[in-house]
Amino acid sequence: MNEAFIYDAIKTPRGKAKKTGALYQIKPIELLANCFKAIQKRNDLDTTYINDAIIGCVSPVGEQGANIAKSALLFADWSNKVSGFQLNRFCASGLEAVNLAAMKVRSGWEDMLIAGGLESMSRVAIEADGGALLFDPDVITHIGYVPQGISADLIATLEEYDRETLDAYALRSQQRAAAAWDAGYFDSATIPIYNTAGMLVLDRDEHLRPNTTLEILAGLPPAFAEIGNSGFDAIALRKYPVVEKIQHLHTAGNSSGIVDGAAMMLIGNAEMGKRLGLKPKAKIISVGNASTDATLMLQGPTPATKRALKNIGMDKKDIDLWEMNEAFAAPVLKFQSDMDIDPDILNVNGGAIAMGHPLGATGCMILGTLMNELIRRNKSTGLATLCAGGGMGISTIIEIV
Numbered sequence: 500m501n502e503a504f505i506y507d508a509i510k511t512p513r514g515k516a517k518k519t520g521a522l523y524q525i526k527p528i529e530l531l532a533n534c535f536k537a538i539q540k541r542n543d544l545d546t547t548y549i550n551d552a553i554i555g556c557v558s559p560v561g562e563q564g565a566n567i568a569k570s571a572l573l574f575a576d577w578s579n580k581v582s583g584f585q586l587n588r589f590c591a592s593g594l595e596a597v598n599l600a601a602m603k604v605r606s607g608w609e610d611m612l613i614a615g616g617l618e619s620m621s622r623v624a625i626e627a628d629g630g631a632l633l634f635d636p637d638v639i640t641h642i643g644y645v646p647q648g649i650s651a652d653l654i655a656t657l658e659e660y661d662r663e664t665l666d667a668y669a670l671r672s673q674q675r676a677a678a679a680w681d682a683g684y685f686d687s688a689t690i691p692i693y694n695t696a697g698m699l700v701l702d703r704d705e706h707l708r709p710n711t712t713l714e715i716l717a718g719l720p721p722a723f724a725e726i727g728n729s730g731f732d733a734i735a736l737r738k739y740p741v742v743e744k745i746q747h748l749h750t751a752g753n754s755s756g757i758v759d760g761a762a763m764m765l766i767g768n769a770e771m772g773k774r775l776g777l778k779p780k781a782k783i784i785s786v787g788n789a790s791t792d793a794t795l796m797l798q799g800p801t802p803a804t805k806r807a808l809k810n811i812g813m814d815k816k817d818i819d820l821w822e823m824n825e826a827f828a829a830p831v832l833k834f835q836s837d838m839d840i841d842p843d844i845l846n847v848n849g850g851a852i853a854m855g856h857p858l859g860a861t862g863c864m865i866l867g868t869l870m871n872e873l874i875r876r877n878k879s880t881g882l883a884t885l886c887a888g889g890g891m892g893i894s895t896i897i898e899i900v
C-alpha cells in the first residue's frame with residue numbers, strides 16, 4: 500500500500516459573507532484559481548504531473564456550478580491534462596476531498612492530486628441548491644429533519660448546557676484565534692487575495708472579533724428561536740419527547756460565522772514527490788465517516804472518529820492535537836465530553852466561531868491548521884473532524900513526517 504503524503508496546504512483568508520465583505524468582489528472561480536496559482540508557484544509544480552483535482556463545494560450552483568474544479572483549473576492556466584471534479588458531503592466536503600485523494604494515492608492508481616474546497620457564501624447563498632431535504636415538507640416531516648441551529652439547541656438542551664457555558668467556549672475560540680493570528684501561526688499557509696487590478700483585497704480573516712467579552716456575548720439574542728417556533732421545534736420534540744421544551748441558546752456569537760473562503764492541499768505518493776522535488780510534511784494514516792440521527796445531526800464526529808481510530812488500531816491517547824469544526828458551541832462540547840478530550844489540546848488556535856465556516860472549504864482548512872500546529876509544537880499525530888448535514892461525521896488522522 501502506498502503512503503499518501505501531504506506536500507503543501509494553503510488557504511485563503513476568510514471574508515465576511517456580505518456584499519460589504521472583502522471577498523464579495525472576488526468571483527468563486529477567481530478565488531479557487533488563486534489557490535491553484537499559489538500552490539503551483541510555491542512548489543514550482545509542473546502541472547502535467549497532477550492527475551486530478553477534487554474540490555468540495557456545498558452549494559455547487561450558479562457561479563459555483565458547472566464543475567468549478569475543472570473550470571478553475573482552466574482559468575488558472577493549468578495543464579489541460581489535469582482532470583477535476585467537485586463533490587458535496589455537506590460541511591464535510593473539504594475533508595472528504597482530502598480523504599478521497601488519499602485513497603486514490605494509496606490505491607496506487609494515481610500519483611499526485613490536488614484536494615480542497617471552496618465556498619463563496621456572499622455570492623452563492625447557503626441552501627441555494629435547494630433539495631427535498633431542505634424544502635420538501637413531506638420529506639422533512641417523514642425524516643424529522645430540522646435546521647442545524649435547532650439541532651445545536653436540542654443538543655444543548657439534552658446535555659443541559661447553559662448559555663454561559665456556550666458563551667465561555669465561544670470567548671475562548673475568539674481569544675485563541677486572535678492570539679494565533681497575532682503570533683503569525685497562520686501566515687505560512689494563508690495566501691493574500693488581490694483583485695484584477697492587482698490591489699490587495701484581504702490577507703487576514705475578516706470575521707475575527709478579538710474584543711469580544713462575555714458581556715457582549717450575553718447580550719446577543721437567540722438565533723434560532725423564531726424558526727423553531729415556526730414548526731421545527733415541534734418536529735424535533737416528536738423525535739425527542741423526553742425534552743419538554745428546547746432551550747434556544749445559540750446565537751451569532753457562539754455559532755460559526757458565515758464567510759467566503761477556499762483551501763487546497765497537494766497530496767501524493769513518495770515516488771512522485773521525489774520526482775517533483777517536493778518534501779512531505781505529513782501523511783494521512785486513517786480516515787473514517789459515519790452517520791447518526793438526522794434530527795440530532797451534529798453528533799457524527801464521535802462515531803467517525805472512533806472508526807478512524809479503529810481502522811489503524813489507535814486509541815484517543817495516541818492523538819496529540821484535535822480539531823473539530825466549531826459549527827456551534829454545543830456539538831464541540833459534546834464531542835469533547837464523548838471522547839474525554841483535554842480542552843487544552845482541542846481547537847488550540849480557535850475555530851469557526853471566531854474565524855468563520857466557509858462550508859466546502861473548512862475541512863481542508865482545519866486539517867492544514869492541525870498539520871502546521873503539530874509541526875510548530877514538535878508533536879506527531881493529530882485528528883480533524885467535522886459534523887455534517889443528515890447526521891454525518893468525518894474524521895482524518897495525520898502523522899507528521
